[in-house]
Amino acid sequence: MALKLPLNHYTHRIIADASAAKKCWVCEMVPSYRMVTSVLITQDEPGYYRDFFYVCPSHLKDSQFCTPIGPTPEELKKAADEKLKKELEEEVKKEYEEKMKRKKEKEKEKKDGDKDKKDEEKKGDEGDKKKDGEEKKEDEKPVTGKFKLSSRFYDTRMNRIRQQEIQKRNQEILRNPMAFPSVPTRNPGE
Incomplete structure (x- = not known):
């Protein structure tokens, strides 16, 4: 056949x-x-x-x-960027809420205030490093698409x-x- x-x-x-x-x-x-x-x-x-x-x-x-079929790689990248922005906004909101809770706890317990600040700085630095690593990975991701010859x-x-x-x-x-x-x-x- x-x-x-x-x-x-x-x-x-x-x-x-x-x-x-x-x-x-x-x-x-x-x-x-x-x-x-x-x-x-x-x-x-x-x-x-x-x-x-x-x-x-x-x-x-x-x-x-050739001509692209369906969404172009630029459109796909734009959609992925929008999705990433939404995820980052959610993370920032969660972090803000956590900081507000910690701040209230600090007001109640002034003795542990110095230790919490150091912990927050360390966590903030680690979070920034992770975000930078994620952005680099997305930039390295190859662009693909569908085409018609x-x-x-x-x-x-x-x-x-x-x-x-x-x-x-x-x-x-x-x-x-x-x-x-x-x-x-x-x-x-x-």
């Missing part, structure tokens, strides 16, 4: 190992091609070919090469898949000894 050609829905991924970078599929014809770690890959659906190729991130911004590039990819399938069939035929005619056993003229 032959596999179906993949749909024109590609997902942008960044490979983890930078040493495994390969040349960009679009730029490979140019002598000064770049090594990239960005990959466009089709969804893994049963019965379909799995197509992937390396591509420069700059090509993803080119409207002649322009018809010209998509047709080129599909022609390449068809040619690979034809070559594979031809190799199978050449390996099969029954595919060739046998030598005649009778003498000519009989």
